[in-house]
Amino acid sequence: MLVDVQVADEGEWTIISVVGELDLAVAPRIRHAVAQTLGPARLAAGPPRVVLDLGSVHFIDSTGLGIVLGALRRVRVAGGVLRVVVVEPQLTDLFTLLELDTIFELHASVDAATSAALVGDSASAADRDPRHG
């Protein structure tokens, strides 16, 4: 099973891209990527703006969802913003089922995530992509 986690800078945003299935096996790699994103060098540039791109993730379970929650907490503690890209209906359904869609800003693409207005970023999901509205 191909699993890949990549971190890349795109303007003022850091994109953490995950490919594969997000479960206990992949959890340490996501945590490492988030820690890398919140390292001193990156924080020196200002509050982190992070997109967790799960657009190529086709399975997630509660461990994976917990990792995403942890990432949001760590980014908010650092005073930053985290947005999540989900495409697969299975993922969207689980976020909705657990009411996590009220916590996260869910977007349909990285472009949509990085171009959405920043007003109220860390407090609500009000400006999330209409597709997930």
Added chain:
Amino acid sequence: MAEVQLEIPARVDYLVLARQVVAAAAAIEPRFRDERIDDLRVAVSEATTNAIEAHADLSSDERILIRCNLGDDHIEVQVLDSAGGFDPDEVVAAPDAEAADRLEWERGLGLPLMRTLADETDIRFTDGGTAVRLVVYTPHHVRSEPS
């Protein structure tokens, strides 16, 4: 009733295999919609993850047995481990989404997910371990009501 069994080491590398085998077994029955197979994959992932973590806590590398029974109108999956067992009633559930401390909880979603996604979920102690039973019915199954 056809039965499929898979025995895996209690290691995280085998989690994907457990999901794949159960999903493939369920797909043999054409009346299962893809969405229900997805539900079952998540529920099995939760049960198997719990078993793997329980073995890791004991520094034990014993095996986990996953048994699928394919009935006329349902699939029943049992996930059996020998990691000492736990009481599901003592597991503290994560707070509601709107709770102020919700982000402090990265765990506590597995049992509610299993119970929501499977039509029946039963968790019990066995000799030195835990047995999780998950059942998903075909769309036209009519459940008998308790009298």
